[in-house]
Amino acid sequence: APMTGEQKQNEVFTDEEGVVVNWNNAADIELDGVPVLEAREQLLNHLEESNLGKRRVNFKLRDWLFSRQRYWGEPFPIVFVDGEPMPVDESELPVQLPEMDTFAPTGNGESPLARAEDWVKTVHQASGKEGVRETNTMPQWAGSCWYYLRFIDPKNPGKPIDPQLEKYWMPVDLYVGGVEHAVLHLLYARFWHKVLYDCGVVSTLEPFQRLVNQGMILGEVEYTVFVKESSIDEYVSSQKVNPLSMTVKKDGSSVVTRSVDANDVEKSGDHFVLKSDNSIRVTARAHKMSKSRGNVVNPDAVVELYGADALRCYLMFMGPLDQVKPWSTQAVQGMARFLSRVFRLIADTDGLLDVKDEQLKLHPLFTEDSATLDQLRVIHSTIERVSKDTEHLRFNTALAAMMEYVNAMYKWDSRPREALETLVLLLSPYAPHISEELWSLMGHSESLAYESWPIAEKKYLESDEKLIVVQVNGKVRAKITLPFDSQQEMVIQAAKSDSSVMKFIDGKTIRKEIFVPNKLVNIVVS
Numbered sequence: 001a002p003m004t005g006e007q008k009q010n011e012v013f014t015d016e017e018g019v020v021v022n023w024n025n026a027a028d029i030e031l032d033g034v035p036v037l038e039a040r041e042q043l044l045n046h047l048e049e050s051n052l053g054k055r056r057v058n059f060k061l062r063d064w065l066f067s068r069q070r071y072w073g074e075p076f077p078i079v080f081v082d083g084e085p086m087p088v089d090e091s092e093l094p095v096q097l098p099e100m101d102t103f104a105p106t107g108n109g110e111s112p113l114a115r116a117e118d119w120v121k122t123v124h125q126a127s128g129k130e131g132v133r134e135t136n137t138m139p140q141w142a143g144s145c146w147y148y149l150r151f152i153d154p155k156n157p158g159k160p161i162d163p164q165l166e167k168y169w170m171p172v173d174l175y176v177g178g179v180e181h182a183v184l185h186l187l188y189a190r191f192w193h194k195v196l197y198d199c200g201v202v203s204t205l206e207p208f209q210r211l212v213n214q215g216m217i218l219g220e221v222e223y224t225v226f227v228k229e230s231s232i233d234e235y236v237s238s239q240k241v242n243p244l245s246m247t248v249k250k251d252g253s254s255v256v257t258r259s260v261d262a263n264d265v266e267k268s269g270d271h272f273v274l275k276s277d278n279s280i281r282v283t284a285r286a287h288k289m290s291k292s293r294g295n296v297v298n299p300d301a302v303v304e305l306y307g308a309d310a311l312r313c314y315l316m317f318m319g320p321l322d323q324v325k326p327w328s329t330q331a332v333q334g335m336a337r338f339l340s341r342v343f344r345l346i347a348d349t350d351g352l353l354d355v356k357d358e359q360l361k362l363h364p365l366f367t368e369d370s371a372t373l374d375q376l377r378v379i380h381s382t383i384e385r386v387s388k389d390t391e392h393l394r395f396n397t398a399l400a401a402m403m404e405y406v407n408a409m410y411k412w413d414s415r416p417r418e419a420l421e422t423l424v425l426l427l428s429p430y431a432p433h434i435s436e437e438l439w440s441l442m443g444h445s446e447s448l449a450y451e452s453w454p455i456a457e458k459k460y461l462e463s464d465e466k467l468i469v470v471q472v473n474g475k476v477r478a479k480i481t482l483p484f485d486s487q488q489e490m491v492i493q494a495a496k497s498d499s500s501v502m503k504f505i506d507g508k509t510i511r512k513e514i515f516v517p518n519k520l521v522n523i524v525v526s
Contacts, residue, residue: 027052065142065188069111071103073137074144079124081131089125095133111135145189146196148172148207160201167203175208178216186211212393215323217315218286219295223265223272225282229254235274238281257283286326297327309431310336316395316430339434341406342427346420346438360441363415371416373460378408379419380460386426387456395430402426417442422454470495471522472504488515495521 020039023031029046031039047053075095077088088095098119103112113135114120124131137143146160152169153161177186186208193207226236230253242249246256265272265282274280289296302311314335318325343349348361371379382405389398405423409415421442428435428448439448462484468491470478478500482491492513495501505525512524 065140065184066136066138068139069105069136070139071097071100071112071137073139073142075113075137076134078134079122079131080134081124081127081129085134086124086127086131092125097137111137113137141185142188145185146192148189149193149196149202160196163203166201170202171204171206172208174210174212176212176214179213181213212322214321215319215325216288217318218324218326219289219293219297220328221262221284221286221326222295223260223262223282223284224257225260225274225280226255227258229256232256232258235277235280237279238271238283289327297329302329302332306332306336307339307433309339309434312432313339313399313430317399319396321393321395338403338406339431341410342423342431343434343438345406345409345415346424347441362441365413365415366420367414367416369414369416371418375412375416375419376460378405379422380456383422383426383454384456384461387453390429398426399430402430424448425451425454466518468495468518469520470498470501471520472501473524474522477501477504484518486518488517491515491521492523495523 016036018036020031020034020036023039027043027046028050029043031042034042044055048055075097077093077095078085079088080086098113098116100112100116102115105112106114113133120133120135122131122133123129149161149166149170153159153165156162175186181187189207193202194205196202197205226238226241228234228236228248236248236255240249241247241255247254260274260282264275265284266275266278268278271281272284274282287293287295299311310332314332317335318331344363346363346366348363382401385401386398389395389401402423405426409419409423412419421439424435424438424442425448428439435448464484465481466484466486468480468482469476470480478495478498480494480498482494486494492515496505501523505523508525510523510525514520514522514524
């Protein structure tokens with residue numbers, strides 16, 4: 001759309017639908033009044049026909065990594081001889097960093113390596129002439145981001161990678177990284193891979209088949225309350241404050257914020273309020289972890305308190321992998337309690353104050369008997385859910401399925417080996433340490449890492465009963481459980497006899513009965 005007069009005055013003009021003005025026959029071509037896109041093409045043709053230039057698409061790698069020169073990077077194997085860059089002989093590779101007393105920047109824009117004058121001055125082996133080394137390095141991951149290729153063939157002395165191994169293993173199936181990787185590691189990895197593709201070193205144009213960006217973990221939720229500047233004991237509910245001007249909407253009086261401890265607030269509907277006065281809403285916000293804000297969580301401290309398994313499981317249970325999520329140390333406690341329930345499900349800990357390996361025994365309800373049909377249905381439905389969710393990186397719902405499974409087993413009169421071993425195998429990628437302990441407790445001498453992943457058997461996934469949704473005029477009024485593949489007459493009769501449905505159809509004319517086998521009944525009345 002054309003720009004308004006105000007936009008023309010206040011904004012940079014970027015409208016490519018306009019026409020060229022004030023060209024004044026520059027470069028011996030008249031373009032005044034010509035539409036921008038057409039004028040661009042005419043100008044390019046004119047420059048080429050006049051031998052003043054050639055059209056070319058330029059690609060710019062927007063870089064901050066090379067521009068931040070450091071000592072600890074791979075030196076470029078280049079020597080300048082009479083001002084001309086020359087490669088060092090292969091026998092001199094790799095070029096080693098010199099030992100230095102100081103790694104500080106030079107202050108004149110040169111790399112810290114420029115301080116190592118004895119190293120910089122060298123003799124170019126092929127020409128025998130004196131020269132100076134390139135002092136720029138490839139810092140951080142700039143020169144190492146092709147590591148995924150070297151992992152395949154780490155000891156090859158003559159090549160980056162054996163071509164047969166590269167064709168077998170590449171491309172990488174899955175790359176998981178933060179969104180910032182798009183212009184950081186991922187950008188460099190793809191850049192170098194494409195260079196290697198052009199050189200014939202690799203056979204795939206792209207290094208990674210699938211990209212998943214995990215969400216950022218924010219700090220703990222911080223709570224703040226507004227108080228009047230003139231009276232710091234007078235709270236103002238957040239919905240009554242204009243946060244931009246930091247004033248009360250009603251009278252314009254100034255407010256300031258005050259931090260509130262999490263123990264002093266509680267949830268009320270969609271908001272948080274003060275426990276001492278539920279009429280005062282407080283703001284709740286989680287911020288990016290940073291040292292300056294003081295909200296960085298040290299994982300070592302969490303592991304010390306709750307164990308590595310609890311930390312791992314909590315990180316996966318926080319929510320969908322790709323979403324931003326706030327950290328909660330209190331919630332880690334909940335995950336630690338879940339893992340304790342798993343342990344007590346299998347191990348007999350009654351009367352043990354300090355659990356020792358040699359004291360542990362299997363729970364009295366543990367049995368070598370075969371699982372019942374009902375138990376097998378629970379076992380295999382859990383395998384199905386956890387397998388699918390894990391494969392699709394839905395770790396939070398996979399853990400939720402295992403929690404339901406544990407709850408179900410606590411209600412059983414016996415705990416068959418088959419059921420317990422299935423749980424431990426499903427849990428092992430999430431909580432490997434406790435899983436190995438329990439696997440050993442159940443009599444296995446080898447690590448469960450060598451065990452096959454459980455497979456759900458379809459015959460146990462089909463139930464003898466189905467939950468049928470009953471609607472009246474399209475609205476759900478009841479849910480009834482009936483034998484699988486029940487006949488239409490039986491299902492509709494059962495639906496009409498349900499007390500929750502009867503009050504919506506009594507005294508009314510039934511116009512239509514819609515039946516979907518094993519799923520739904522919809523009774524249309526007027």
